Amino acid sequence: MSEPVLPPPYTASKADAILSEPSQNAPKVFFGRIIHSKSLKEIEIFPKAALGIDSTGTIEFLDPTVASAAEACAKHKHFALATTITLRPLQFLFPGLIDTHMHAPQYPNMALGMEGDLKEWCENWTDPIEASYADTSKARRVYREMVQKELENGSTTVAYNSSIHPDATNVLADTCLQFGQRAIIGKLCILVGSTHDNWEKNAEQSVHDECKVVEHIRRIDPAGSLVLPCIQPRAGSYVPPDLMSGLGALYRANSPIRVQAHMCETPLEVANMHELHAGFASYADMYDHYGLFGPRTILAHCIHLSERDLEVMAARKVGVAHNANSNTCLTDGWCRVRQLLDKGIKVGLGTDCSAGYSISILNAMRQASNVSRHLTIHTGDPRWKLSFEELVYLATMGGAEVCSLEDTVGNFAVGKAFDALVVDVGLEDNINTNGWESDDMALLKKWVFLGDDRSIRKVFVGGRLVAGKDMKESRLFSCA
DSSP states (O other): OOOOOOOOOOOOOSSOOOOOOSOOOSOEEEEEEEEEEEETTEEEEEEEEEEEEOTTSBEEEEETTOSSHHHHHHHSTTOTTOEEEEOOTTEEEEEOEEEEEEEGGGGGGTTOOTTSOHHHHIIIIIHHHHHGGGSHHHHHHHHHHHHHHHHHTTEEEEEEEOOSOHHHHHHHHHHHHHHTOEEEEEOOBOSSSOOTTOSOSOHHHHHHHHHHHHHHHHHHSTTOSSEEEEEOBOOTTTSOHHHHHHHHHHHHHHOSOEEEEEESOSHHHHHHHHHHSTTOSSHHHHHHHTTOOSTTEEEEEOOSOOHHHHHHHHHHTOEEEEOHHHHHHTTOOOOOHHHHHHTTOEEEEOOOTTTSSOOOHHHHHHHHHHHHHHHHHHHSOGGGOOOHHHHHHIIIIIHHHHTTOTTTSSSOOTTSBOOEEEEESSSSSSOOOTTOTTOHHHHHHHHHHHOOGGGEEEEEETTEEEEOHHHHHHHHTOOO
16 A cells, blocks of 8 residues: 655745734725625616615615715714725725635645546545644644635635644634634544545544534634534545434534535545445435535535435525536536526535635636536537626625525625625726726626736725735835
């Protein structure tokens, strides 16, 4: 038996991470172009409107009838002394992006290992890097840099997969809370099907360690204002019946709580699940049997689904994280998003780093668009194509629904938390707006298909400035 291949040591970037300022609780009023998604078919654009955020970071009004921020402050109670921000002509306010599936420990492997299929990628790249987080100090180095990069790319909410290590997973939770990122986090549970010692001792230890993470997250953020715990079986092919049963019991003991899991990623993975869990009519029936299916369940991939899978998924109101980039890179197949939406199944977008090579949800939108068009090419049926309106919804409100946060984030509805981006399409980057400066929809499309972190000037989570180009540059040029 060959010696395990160990990942190289990881040295975090020398750039200091940027923490949010401790006191940013003054009411704010933004005035200018405001864009958000109302439904799968409607993007609402206000060329000139005011948006008011109270001292708790909650949206109190969205008013398109005023002509300035000053007029909005005078009109709306409690905003007379608010901080005002007037957007420039090529800037707009947009909801924070939501990543419904990202593997935090795999961050150092981005762009590597895509030469093989899923099995080869897991054995040669995933298992070694994930196993290395037995060194908790590595988690501190990697996650500090990663969370900041996620925020700079506009991901205000991320559903993270961790590793099998409870201490490293708790570091991830601490880091998200420290940097002000909204996150769903659980310890990964693996007993079989893995390599490079990337598995746990037994079912009892796995459940105990998952419970340890749940308790830690609820202790550091008891109100669940930012960081939320979840139960996290890696997949049916990694978690045998005794562990799956234990996780179901943990779910019931901690309800309401979220679940993150993989499902139907490749035909081999589906076959391995059936071999480990004999007698179930479908993959979905297996998860449902153990009590892990419900409105707070996030399922990654869902490519090779049966009709029975779809029936159970729709009945239990689970959500799907569509990872178009990784599914293409590892040649897993095409997730049929149109079929899921037609069945009434919630869908959001995921980056699935590191099988996906980009942590940007803008990239996920582009890849989801391409996959839907490849399905049209393959079938000759144009109905598979996702519209631009649908892509915007999946990246924001769709992701919020999948994460069971639709009442909290996803758009600028009154009463929701102000998770938002100040986007600037007038900078020196890849976006060319010449001739389209007055076309609001064109500016949005230019950003979605051409933009990157350079276009994101400010990132707010719960009303607090936590990242963005402006914040980074102000620290970079500070004399302090």
